[in-house]
Amino acid sequence: MYEVIAFYTFSLLTIALFGVVVISKNALYSMSALAGGMIFIAGFFFMLEAEFLGVVQIIVYTGAVMALYAFGMMFFDTTKEVRERVHAQKVIYTLAILVAVCVVFIVSGPIVGQKMQALYPSIEGVGNIQMVGLLLFTKYLVVFELAAIMLLVAMISGILLVSDRMNLDLTLKDEDDKEREMI
Amino acid sequence: MIGLAHYLVLSGILFSIGLFGVMKRKNLLMLFFSTEILLNAVNIGFVAVGRFYGDMSGQIFAFFIIAVAASEVAVGLGLIVLWYKRTGSIDLDSLQMMKG
Numbered sequence: 194m195y196e197v198i199a200f201y202t203f204s205l206l207t208i209a210l211f212g213v214v215v216i217s218k219n220a221l222y223s224m225s226a227l228a229g230g231m232i233f234i235a236g237f238f239f240m241l242e243a244e245f246l247g248v249v250q251i252i253v254y255t256g257a258v259m260a261l262y263a264f265g266m267m268f269f270d271t272t273k274e275v276r277e278r279v280h281a282q283k284v285i286y287t288l289a290i291l292v293a294v295c296v297v298f299i300v301s302g303p304i305v306g307q308k309m310q311a312l313y314p315s316i317e318g319v320g321n322i323q324m325v326g327l328l329l330f331t332k333y334l335v336v337f338e339l340a341a342i343m344l345l346v347a348m349i350s351g352i353l354l355v356s357d358r359m360n361l362d363l364t365l366k367d368e369d370d371k372e373r374e375m376i
Numbered sequence: 377m378i379g380l381a382h383y384l385v386l387s388g389i390l391f392s393i394g395l396f397g398v399m400k401r402k403n404l405l406m407l408f409f410s411t412e413i414l415l416n417a418v419n420i421g422f423v424a425v426g427r428f429y430g431d432m433s434g435q436i437f438a439f440f441i442i443a444v445a446a447s448e449v450a451v452g453l454g455l456i457v458l459w460y461k462r463t464g465s466i467d468l469d470s471l472q473m474m475k476g
Contacts (some may be wrong), residue, residue, distance in 0.1 A: 200378045204386050211390060211413050220405055228411050234416050241383075241427040246442075248412035250419075253442050258412070258449050262405075265453040267458055269405065277431050285399045295391030300384045300421060313432045325439070326434050333440075340443040347447030354454030 199240060207233045220266060228259045245322045383424030390417035404466040406457050408449070415445045 209229035217223045238247035244311040313328055329337055394417060397410030419438040426434020460466050 197380050200382060206388075208389060208393065211381065211393045214413065215393055215406075220403070223406060223409055227412060230413075231401070231416065234420060237383075237386075238423055239418055241423050243427065243438075246419075246423060246435050246438055249439065249442060253446055254412075254416075258446060261449055261453060262408075265457060266405070268457045269466060285396070288399060289396035291393055292395050293388060296391050297385055297388040309434050314430045321435075324432055325435060328436055333436055336440060340440055344443060344447050347404050347450040351450035351454045352452070355457050361473055 196240065199236070203233050203236045203240075206230075207237075220269070224259065224262055224266065227262075228255050231255045231259070242321060245325050380424055383428075384421060387417050387421035387424065390420065393417075393472040402468045404459075404468060407468070408452055408456075412445065416440055423429070 207230050210226045210233065213226040214223045214230065217226065232251060235247040235250040235255075238244075238250055313332065316324065319327070391414060394410045394413035397413065398407060401407055408450060419441055422434040422438045422441070424434075426432060456466055459471075463470050
């Protein structure tokens with residue numbers, strides 16, 4: 194009973210908030226609505242007994258990603274309304290609805306058709322976080338390490354792209370100054 | 377009772393909201409927000425399927441999708457800031473430099 198109430202509440206709130214994100218003219222409202230929607234999605238994860246993922250969702254999405262967006266929006270003028278040229282409105286609505294129907298069929302097709310076999314079934318008496326750790330450090334170790342490298346590359350590229358002195362070679366700068374002084 | 381179909385339909389609805397945003401919005405920042413919605417919708421689907429079939433792989437994949445989303449935001453936001461400094465606009469129409 195509680196699960197049903199929670200599911201419908203969370204789904205209504207998530208759909209409404211994400212609708213605000215897509216429709217709103219103000220970038221600040223969009224960002225706040227997106228942060229709220231992420232929190233409610235974490236609620237779904239808790240309902241699905243994926244506690245670790247729910248906590249990661251709150252920390253990474255509403256903590257890190259939203260803070261990054263807020264930081265990035267300091268560069269833009271967010272107080273004025275976003276003006277966009279609109280054209281082919283009807284085409285977009287039709288395409289969105291058609292795609293929605295297609296996606297529902299594609300996703301639910303194989304479920305109805307045949308029985309699936311669990312590749313890595315969860316063991317009785319082992320908690321969710323323990324199980325995630327077990328899989329992450331045995332079966333998916335290489336992917337985990339690659340994800341770490343990818344995050345490192347993303348961090349370095351983010352720093353380099355936003356910093357002002359991107360076109361200068363930072364390591365050669367001292368020598369250049371010395372040469373200039375000698376001249 | 378809430379079954380797998382409920383979660384999958386919800387995931388489809390959220391995915392189409394995100395797709396609608398990607399098609400409708402012309403602001404690059406809004407495009408990024410819509411991409412986040414898409415990734416989150418897929419995450420819900422993965423975790424729901426994993427839960428109802430007793431499989432842990434769904435959660436692991438959702439975990440990696442979150443990592444991909446985080447790095448995408450870092451790189452993409454850097455590129456947007458760079459583009460804004462260069463042209464003073466983050467409208468998608470200002471990116472049509474190669475238009476013949």
